[in-house]
Amino acid sequence: MTGDPSVAHDTKHAHAHPSGATYLKVAAILTIITVVEVWAYYIPALVASPLFNPSLIILSAAKFLIVVLFYMHLKYDHKLFKVLFTGPLIIAGATIVALLFLFHQLKISF
Amino acid sequence: MASIAAPTTAAYASGENENTGIWSWITTVDHKRIGTLYLWTALFFFLVGGFEAVLIRTQLMRPNMGFVSAETYNQLFTMHGTTMVFLAIMPLSAAFFNYLIPLQIGARDVAFPRLNAFSYWVYLLGGIFITLPILFKLAPNGGWFGYAPLTTNRFSPGPNIDFWVLGLQILGISSLAAAFNFITTIINMRAPGMSLMRMPMFTWMSFVVQFLVVLAFPPITIALFFLLMDRFFGTTFYAIAAGADPLLWQHLFWVFGHPEVYILILPAFGLVSEVLPTFSKKPLFGYNVMVYSGIMIGFLGFGVWAHHMFAVGMGAVADSIFSLMTMLIGIPTGVKIFNWIATMWSGEIRFTVPMKFAIALIALFTIGGISGVMHSSPPADLQQTDTYFVVAHFHYVLFGGSIRGIFAGISFYYPKMTGRHLDESLGNWHFWLNFIGMNLTFFPMHFSGLLGMSRRIYTYDAGQGWDLFNMMATWGTYLLVVATAIFVWNFVRSRTRGAIAGNDPWGGATLEWSIPSPPPEYNFAQIPEVTSRYPLWDLKAPEKTAGIDHSHADAMTITDAHAVPVHEETERHTAKELGIPMPYPTVKPLVVAFSMVVMFCGLLFLRNGMFAVAMTITIGGGAAMVAGLYSWLTAPLE
Amino acid sequence: MSMLRLRPAAPALLIAVALLTLSACGGTEYPNSTFNHTTDLNTAIDDLWGRLLFWGTIVFVVVEAALVYTIFRFRKRPGGPAAKQIHGNVALEITWTAVPALILVLIAIPTVKTIFETQAPAPAGALVVEVTGNQWWWEFKYPEYGITTANEVYIPVGRTANFVLRTKDVLHSFWIPQMGGKRDLITNKTNNLWFTPNVDLGTNAWNGFCVEYCGASHANMKFRLFTVQPDEFESWAQHQASVAVPHRTPAAPATVTTASNRQPPAPTAPAEPTLGYVFPAADLPDHVIPKTPVPARLTYDDALLANGDPVAGQQSFMMGGCIGCHAINGNPMAMSPIGPNLTHFASRHTLGGGLFPNDDHHLARWIKNAKAMKPGALMNTIGIGEYDPILKGPVTAGLTDAQIADVVAYLRSLK
Amino acid sequence: MSAHTTAAGHDDGHVHHHYTTTGLDNRKIAIWAFIGSECMLFASLIATYLIYKGRSIVGPFPHTEYVNEAGQIFKPILDIPVTSASTFVLLMSSLFMVLALQAVQIKHLPLPDGAGWWTRAQRSSQLWLFMTASFGAIFLMFQAYEFTAFVHEGLTVKTNLFGSTFFTLTGFHGAHVTAGVLWLTSLLWIDRTRGLGPQDELIVDIAALYWHFVDVIWIVIFTLVYLIQ
Incomplete structure (x- = not known):
């Protein structure tokens, strides 16, 4: 918020939020992805596939991203928030991966 | 020093102003007063931690001693580490964050003044919570690192570790709350024209530190929460019988613990980066590089934690990766050292007390840095880790580095905080005795360590070749006691007897020197518009800043209608006279902090099987906390 | 060591480092020095250390000299030159980024090489020693020989010893400074540390320590390593593997140690089975002989020890609760694995986790009140009337001082 | 934890508008910094869960059957259909949350002629806040049901590593949802007493950011804990 109302007005319009229709579409996409995930869980052939876990992680990452970009309107908001969020997210993700390697839950093959 | 402002300042410094009652301190939300509270409290805990060290060293003076x-x-050694890390050095840095950041960036307060008060009260109460048990011989005894499974119920059935787990949890909340506050303050409260790359170096390093706190404290919070659950509710996170892996604790602890090292050292780096240019009469050499190296140190700090664990058998690949990452971090650290020396090069160096401490930081931190590189090589580290060589290393970093930076900061900013100078000759005595004592204490530890003396032992046998080094270290510690006593005497006495300091006793470059000492409650009567990194030199010694980019803030971004060019403010008014809205004093942050600590205290009763009592206290405390929070959040700030 | 610590004399520190480093290699004055070439492992480590010290010293000298020179040359003087306003220099910044980076590369390459060499699996044919950490003592097992012993470990020179490290309780760390680096004992995990003592090392005794904080008596969790000749080792191992038969030591003074064991069986006792090799007490270097003081409040009349009867002692050992924790091979009643295995107890030079010499004087007091002898010791208090912190009162069901003398006689006969 | 979220979120009152460097509100910067910190918090919890995955000595196990020494059979304990439903509930609450924020932003705009129920509904922040909070509460009920069922099937925090890590991870998340429901209820209460208008966009926005973050954490948990075997 700023002291000058006109500036406040300007900043508000600098990042127009998406409309209600976009929100509904996003919700539909999220629901579809979730349904696909759960459906895949019940197909033994898919579960047995080595691609099962990676695909699920990709799908969940996609959902994560969609919510953050649209519902948390990071896509439309100030650049600062992107930095404040992605920095820690990268460090957090790298820490998880590093820990899983260290505890041999993920293996490095040479 | 003769300025027109002197009489006013003198009157102020003698305490002839209103609002000094104890209630005004309890309800204060003024960042300067909170900074002062942090300073006094942290110095007190510094003395407590030092006293513990004296007892430790006395016990180790000779082999097979029975002193304790x-x-x-x-x-004692658990509390010495815990006290110095969480109750002394971090809050001493916090004292400077509080006092200086708003002044350096040209703000009237921090972003969330009440949250700031909350941080302090949580720190104070948490500090008492974790320290008090030592009077009853119930103090934590698992080391500051608290390795599981030693800290689980099975091996530590007493309440000692409970105090540690809950105490650190409480202190973590204080640090996190402060960090959110300062991140917001630095991002959003800068005076017009003060771009990020014009921020004073102390503010910059503090900025990096706040991100380290925000990202490093959650892992320890979780690790402690697991331990808390194990101890109070029988979970199996560190339970041997359930197949738990105790390295989980170590990894989570050091994911926090290593960034914590930078949390402890970077503010000191920032402080000396203010002191060195001032007393060399030159701007900081390679400002940009200093900023980037600080960021690099902070960022790489998250990728090196397992170098504390080279002896646990992580395997050759992991050892190599963490070793290389650790060596990498030596580069930006070295760059800082070289830039500081270059800052002094071709300057006019005045050897004031703060300058001596700053120079000593460079000299001594270098030693700690070099021994740090020695540990970064895992095979060599296997002969060094958990020995006195490591004790020597991190005391050169923390006592030689952090504490020296903090003493530089205290002697540099004392005039700003109190309006009076510290006594120069007492300061010199303090400096030299401290410098000699510090080296006498810690340098011999390099030898005792490499000659086979392990850490955390309460005694050692005669004839092991360590006697001389231990004797030296103990005498060095006694010298440090004398030095510290002189400092305390100087610190207390100069508040009323020191020479009057004007706005700018040292010829500083940054905004805090443009306002009266001590600063009025509103800091800046008129918010200055900043056009370079060294606004006050622009005003008073433009030749020093001639080579630096100057520009006025984009007119669009100067939205504070009251901003004026940088100027000196010598008049002292009240905020009311100037019509500056100030936050109301409020006791609510203390109420919330207190009830939160009560909530944690309740858990202690679970140990005695007093489930009903525990739940009553915990739920009562929690309810009071939520009620206090609602009352706080619904009340207007100013 | 000079007490001179003034900053302008900073290079003096460096000379001190160099001198001490050199003198430390001597070994007699510094019996736990890490600067050794006694094994392949510490040779590799010391080579690396030499490199680190070399570059560290250069960096130290350069930085401190630059610092001292700068503050001396550019100190403010009346009439001196005004400060030159320099804000930075890109070439310099690149230089002092690149040079340290280069030095680090020179350290990093041998580091990684040494990591992979020293952490490779132990060579085939290594002598496996299973080490188990306990609060606060060490158990050593030789699966190849079926030996279980405590706090004293023998290895032959020239053969790789592969220590397999586990812990029964909290974390510990296994370290013999003179032999090479340390390795932690981690709960629910097995670690390894192996090295080969040099053939020319001779018969010698070394100190070992626990270096991971493990609770009350962390400082008192020590052990001894004996490097011996292969034939001596075989002799020792064969005997240690045998069941315990009490050996009488006729008319020996109460404080006698195992000095006589090295001689071939005395002709006066032809019925006794042959004793194996034991590191001769007379050859023990001073630094492996514990000098821990006995707590003053713990009283025991040493005169009683002369009348100790090993047969009665064996009875008391069974009745006094000792078998709840201790095993003695050959005694079917004593099989508990909780405490140290006492099969050839009298062949050891120390007791209580390397805390005291293993003689009658210390052993009697140890049995009487181990908790007073060693903080936090988990062994029960045995002496009647002694205060026990767990009972929070005096021990009522235990042994009298005279019975303790019998137990001492029994244990000291287990050679 | 949530104590200082709320503190950071609401401090500084609503009265004075100070100059800020970025033109953004302090509270919004603080909440994003807080969310960054929460990433590390949940990273530690999730990493622990994954580290201990498959290391429990005794059952019940999440995806496999377990027979104990007494011959007692424990079925795979995770109930995917129920959790899928609760996941859907939480996703929908996120949708309601954005609609609530939108309602606060547009409620002052004049209604076009012949506006249908949807257009009118879109302007009702009370409706959407209520829906969000209720769906959050429903999610919590699912979780309470799940926890009780697990305890009945023999899995508690003390049983094994899976029990400890599972209950702690999902419990931490549940605590966040609880704090969120309280927060949303407070907003709803403010809306009912004095009405939220465009000037209150920010306080709804920061609550929404927190709520969505809690939702994305569940997205990760659902996949990593429930679906991956």
Whole structure:
């Protein structure tokens, strides 16, 4: 918020939020992805596939991203928030991966 | 020093102003007063931690001493580490964050003044919570690192570790709350024209530190929460019988613990980066590089934690990766050292007390840095880790580095905080005795360590070749006691007897020197518009800043209608006279902090099987906390 | 060591480092020095250390000299030159980024090489020693020989010893400074540390320590390593593997140690089975002989020890609760694995986790009140009337001082 | 934890508008910094869960059957259909949350002629806040049901590593949802007493950011804990 109302007005319009229709579409996409995930869980052939876990992680990452970009309107908001969020997210993700390697839950093959 | 402002300042410094009652301190939300509270409290805990060190060193003076028992010794070394890290050095840095950041960036307060008060009260109460048990010989005794499974119920059935787990949890909340506050303050409260790359170096390093806190404290919070659950509710996170892996604790602890090292050292780096240019009459050499190296140190700090664990058998690949990452971090650290020396090069160096401390930081931190590189090589580290060589290393970093930076900061900013100078000759005595004592204490530890003396032992046998080094270290510690006593005397006495300091006793470059000492409650009567990194030199010594980019803030971004060019403010008014809205004093942050600590205290009763009592206190405390929070959040700030 | 610590004399520190480093290699004055070439492992480590010290010293000298020179040359003087306003220099910044980076590369390459060499699996044919950490003592097992012993470990020179490290309780760390680096004992995990003592090392005794904080008596969790000749080792191992038969030591003074064991069986006792090799007490270097003081409040009349009867002692050992924790091979009643295995107890030079010499004087007091002898010791208090912190009162069901003398006689006969 | 979220979120009152460097509100910067910190918090919890995955000595196990020494059979304990439903509930609450924020932003705009129920509904922040909070509460009920069922099937925090890590991870998340429901209820209460208008966009926005973050954490948990075997 700023002291000058006109500036406040300007900043508000600098990042127009998406409309209600976009929100509904996003919700539909999220629901579809979730349904696909759960459906895949019940197909033994898919579960047995080595691609099962990676695909699920990709799908969940996609959902994560969609919510953050649209519902948390990071896509439309100030650049600062992107930095404040992605920095820690990268460090957090790298820490998880590093820990899983260290505890041999993920293996490095040479 | 003769300025027109002197009489006013003198009157202020003698305490002839209103609002000094104890209630005004309890309800204060003024960042300067909170900074002062942090300073006094942290210095008190510094003395407590130092006293513990004296007892430790006395016990180790000679082989097979019986000065304290093994159990007492274990409590002492645990509390010495815990106290110095969480109750002394971090809050001493916090004292400077509070006092200086708003002044350096040209703000009237921090972003969330009440949250700031909350941080302090949580720190104070948490500090008392974790320190008090030592009076009853119930102090934590698992080491400041608290390795599981030693800290689980099975091996530590007493309440000692409970105090540690809950105490650190409480202190973590304080640090996190402060960090959110300062991140917001630095991002959003800068005066017009003060771009990020014009921020004073102390503010910059503090900025990096806040991100380290925000990202490093959650892992320890979780690790402690697991331990808390194990101890109070029988979960199996560190339970041997359930197949738990105790390295989980170590990894989570050091994911926090290593960034914590930078949390402890970077503010000191920032402080000396203010001191060195001032007393060299030159701007900081390679400002941009100093900023980037600080960021690099902070960022790489998250990728090196397992170098504390080279002896646990992580495997050759992991050892190599963490070793290389650790060596990498030596580069930006070295760059800082070289830039500081280059800052002094071709300057006019005045050897004031703060300058001496700053120079000593460079000299001594270098030693700690070099021994740090020695540990970064895992095979060599296997002969060094958990020995006195490591004790020597991190005391050169923390006592030689952090504490020296903090003393530089205290002697540099004392005039700003109190309006009076510290006594120069007492300061010199303090400096030299401290410098000699510090080296006498810690340098011999390099030898005792490499000659086979392990850490955390309450006694050692005669004839092991360590006697001389231990004797030296103990005498060095006694010298440090004398030095510290002189400092305390100087610190207390100069508040009323020191020479009057004007706005700018040292010829500083940054905004805090443009306002009266001590600063009025509103800091800046008129918010200055900043056009370079060294606004006050622009005003008073433009030749020093001639080579630096100057520009006025984009007119669009100067939205504070009251901003004026940088100027000196010598008049002292009240905020009311100037019509500056100030936050109301409020006791609510203390109420919330207190009820939160009560909530944690309740858990202690679970140990005695007093489930009903525990739940009553915990739920009562929690309810009071939520009620206090609602009342706080619904009340207007100013 | 000079006490001179003034900053302008900073290079003096460096000379001190160099001198001490050199003198430390001597070994007699510094019996736990890490600067050794006694094994392949510490040779590799010391080579690396030499490199680190070399570069560290250069960096130290350069930085401190630059610092001292700068503050001396550019100190403010009346009439001196005004400060030159320099804000930075890109070439310099690149230089002092690149040079340290280069030095680090020179350290990093041998580091990684040494990591992979020293952490490779132990060579085939290594002598496996299973080490188990306990609060606060060490158990050593030789699966190849079926030996279980405590706090004293023998290895032959020239053969790789592969220490397999586990812990029964909290974390510990296994370290013999003179032999090479340390390795932690981690709960629910097995670690390894192996090295080969040099053939020319001779018969010698070394100190070992626990270096991971493990609770009350962390400082008192020590052990001894004996490097011996292969034939001596075989002799020792064969005997240690045998069941315990009490050996009488006729008319020996109460404080006698195992000095006589090295001689071939005395002709006066032809019925006794042959004793194996034991590191001769007379050859023990001073630094492996514990000098821990006995707590003053713990009283025991040493005169009683002369009348100790090993047969009665064996009875008391069974009745006094000792078998709840201790095993003695050959005694079917004593099989508990909780405490140290006492099969050839009298062949050891120390007791209580390397805390005291293993003689009658210390052993009697140890049995009487181990918790007073060693903080936090988990062994029960045995002496009647002694205060026990767990009972929070005096021990009522235990042994009298005279019975303790019998137990001492029994244990000291287990050679 | 949530104590200082709320503190950071609401401090500084609503009265004075100070100059800020970025033109953004302090509270919004603080909440994003807080969310960054929460990433590390949940990273530690999730990493622990994954580290201990498959290391429990005794059952019940999440995806496999377990027979104990007494011959007692424990079925795979995770109930995917129920959790899928609760996941859907939480996703929908996120949708309601954005609609609530939108309602606060547009409620002052004049209604076009012949506006249908949807257009009118879109302007009702009370409706959407209520829906969000209720769906959050429903999610919590699912979780309470799940926890009780697990305890009945023999899995508690003390049983094994899976029990400890599972209950702690999902419990931490549940605590966040609880704090969120309280927060949303407070907003709803403010809306009912004095009405939220465009000037209150920010306080709804920061609550929404927190709520969505809690939702994305569940997205990760659902996949990593429930679906991956």
